[in-house]
Amino acid sequence: MKNKSLSIPYVVWMAFFVVAPLVLIVAYAFTARDGSVTLDNFNNMGVYFPAFYNSFALAAAATLLCILIGYPLAYFVSKESLLVRKVAMMLIMLPMWMNFLLRTYAWMSLLDDNGLINQFLRTVGVFDLVNALSGGNMTCLHMINTQGAIVLGMVYNFLPFMIMPIFSVIDKIDPRVIEAAQDLGADNAMVFRKVVFPLSLPGVLSGVTMVFIPSVSTFALSRLLGGGKTLLLGDLIEMQFLGNAYNPHLGSAIALVMMVIVLVCMAVMNRFGEGEEGVSVL
Amino acid sequence: MSRRRIPSRVFSVLVYLFLYAPIVLLIIFSFNAGRSNRIWEGFSLQWYLELFHNARLLGALRTTVVLSLIAALMSTVLGTAAAIGFYSMRRRARGVCLAVNNVPLTNADIITGVSMMLLFVFAIDLFNGSPLSAALGLRWRMGFGTLLIAHITFDAPYVILSVMPRLRGLDPNIYEAAQDLGATGWYAFRKVILPEILPGVLNGVIIAFTMSIDDFVISYFTKGSGVTTLAVEIYTMVKKPVTPEINALSTLMFTVVFLLLLVVNVRQARQEAAATRQKAALTPDGKAR
Incomplete structure (x- = not known):
């Protein structure tokens, strides 16, 4: 079945709704409100360095935690029987089908100063013990509205995106190779280091992309779990487009810089990944 | 072999606990009589009614x-x-x-x-x-x-x-x-x-x-x-x-998704089983290839 013309409607659609919007972002980033070409939007970006730093640092921390939790889990599950593997992966996917705002809401009340975690710690007597040891007056472990809470939200919401690709790659490794x-x-350690791990790297790489990109660009998580105290890039962009600070030119510039940094990171990482794969083939 | 697997199983169970504990709590508190997500005040369906x-x-x-x-x-x-x-x-x-x-x-x-x-x-x-x-x-x-x-x-x-x-x-x-x-x-x-x-x-x-x-x-x-x-x-x-309506909403969405996934997976498993049986029947020596 050869019919190139069937793709014409979609190619036109992509030109209008994928390419044109990105061209507009670039155009807005390099212009001022009166339409004149300017670099001001970029020159003033130093003010927002904390937002850039926080976004990339928190997203990197979340991604690292996802690897540390997700990789062992994917590896352990891949050793189970077929039925267990199927059920285990279904259970990993199940929470993803619930909107991430609802899952985040659950953590908002858990992490609260009077939330269930603090109630539990109080009942068990952790605070009494700490107070007795340090002579302080600790009544709760403050968790909500901190950067830690934001990272927790990222890990909780995006962990399945790390586990799925790693599992599917490890699961496909030919047992004869092992x-x-x-x-x-x-020995077992050697098999893992020299065979399983190199072969599973493509899964890790796609997991990293799938966790890092939504983490670095989030605005809902910082608003809900960070209490608006930590300004992230997503918040900054959202404010320029829908908030009081309405300035789509500056917003476009920030979005463009974020996109470029992410793309460079991904390109570097993929090159590194390809190199690893090449070694394992040799 | 099986004893060596205990630590890895404990780790896996902990991860699943991490994934599901918040959802289970939402479900439990959707039946709470009070407004709070922190204190249990008795069973009630009022948040479902308010949701509807x-x-x-x-x-x-x-x-x-x-x-x-x-x-x-x-x-x-x-x-x-x-x-x-x-x-x-x-x-x-x-x-x-x-x-x-x-x-x-x-x-x-x-x-x-x-x-x-x-x-x-x-x-x-x-x-x-x-x-x-x-x-x-x-x-x-x-x-x-x-x-x-x-x-x-x-x-x-x-x-x-x-x-x-x-x-x-x-x-x-x-x-x-x-x-x-x-x-x-x-x-x-x-x-x-x-x-x-x-x-x-x-x-x-x-x-x-x-x-x-x-x-x-x-x-x-x-x-x-x-x-x-x-x-x-x-x-x-x-x-x-x-x-509190959010709890009720989450519970309903989770239930719908869970049932859907269950149906899809059971159906798939049945189809696969049928396909294997068919293949086995078609292969002359009676073994699935």
């Missing part, structure tokens, strides 16, 4:  | 379902046609098209959202300032229309990614064979190609629909002020400190 390594005298 | 009387939320739910259905169907038609077209292209052109197709998938949602908002504001200003608008007496605003365009735009790439592998697995000769036997182009497509790629197309509809239902960020920027979707409405509700 047997071959064992036949050649590799 | 929340006209704003129900309106948003209706908008979201209608929007997601239309967006899923239109993006599936557009995307399936595009996938066939891409498949017929030369490698270079196909590469370019697929690269552009991947842009909404890899870009952060907020970038897709604000860039489309810029386009809509730009186009609306252009239209409303034009003599055409004055002649027709029409003023265009952001609303359901812009929302639909945005949803089709981010749904279609998923459809294409789900249909393309099916096309690649297609025997290129069967379409010509059908034509040799006298089938016209459309008839051959309907009778030969479509049944082959149908699983991919159906998969595309489902992915597109769930993506649309779930989307918050892109809808938030492209909806304008007149309409609202479920996710956006949830966001405004969640920003207030105490909203």
Whole structure:
């Protein structure tokens, strides 16, 4: 079935609704409100360095935590029987089908100063113990409206995006490859280091992309779990487009810089990943 | 062997606990008589009743379902046609098209959202300032229309990614064979190609629909002020400190999704079992190959 013309409607659609909007972002970023070409939007960006720093630092922390939790889990699950593997992966996907705002809402009340976690710690007597040891007057562990809470929200919401690709890559590794390594005298640690881990890197890379990008650009999580105390790039952009600070030119410039930094990070990471893959093939 | 697995199993159970404890708590507290998510005050169904009387939320739910259905169907038609077209292209052109197709998938949602908002504001200003608008007496605003365009735009790439592998697995000769036997182009497509790629197309509809239902960020920027979707409405509700209806809503959504996944998985398992049995019956020595 050869019919190139069938793609014409969608190509036109993409030109209007994918390419044109990105061109507009660039155009807005390099112009002022009166329409004149300017670099002012970029020159003033130093003011927003904390937002850039916070966004990338929190997203990096969340991504790292997702690898540390997600990789072992994916690896352990891949060793189970077929039925367990299927059910386990279904259970990983299930929360993702619930809107992430609802999942975040659950944490808002859990992390509260009078929330269930603090109630539990109080009942168990943790605070009494700490107060007795330090002579302080601790009544709760302050968790909500901190940067830690934002990272927790990122990890909780995006962890499945890390587990799924890693699991699907490890699950597809030919068992004969592992047997071959064992036949050649590799012990379990060696098999993991030299065979399983290099072969699973593409999964880790796509997991990193799928966790890092929504984390670095979020505005809802910082608003809900960070209490608006930590200004992230997403908040900044949202404020320029829908908030009181309405200035789509500055908003476009910030969005453009964020996009470029993310793209550069991904390109560097993918190159590194390809190199690893090349080594394992040799 | 089994004793060595204990630490890894403990770790796995802890991760699942982390994933599910908050959801279980929401479900428990949806039956709480009090407003609080912290203190249990007895069993009650009042938050479910209030949920069903929340006209704003129900309106948003209706908008979201209608929007997601239309967006899923239109993006599936557009995307399936595009996938066939891409498949017929030369490698270079196909590469370019697929690269552009991947842009909404890899870009952060907020970038897709604000860039489309810029386009809509730009186009609306252009239209409303034009003599055409004055002649027709029409003023265009952001609303359901812009929302639909945005949803089709981010749904279609998923459809294409789900249909393309099916096309690649297609025997290129069967379409010509059908034509040799006298089938016209459309008839051959309907009778030969479509049944082959149908699983991919159906998969595309489902992915597109769930993506649309779930989307918050892109809808938030492209909806304008007149309409609202479920996710956006949830966001405004969640920003207030105490909203017990949210617990009830979460419980209902979780139950629906859980049942859907269960049905799909059980059906799939049955089909697979049937397929294995069939294969076993067809193989001469009675073993599944």
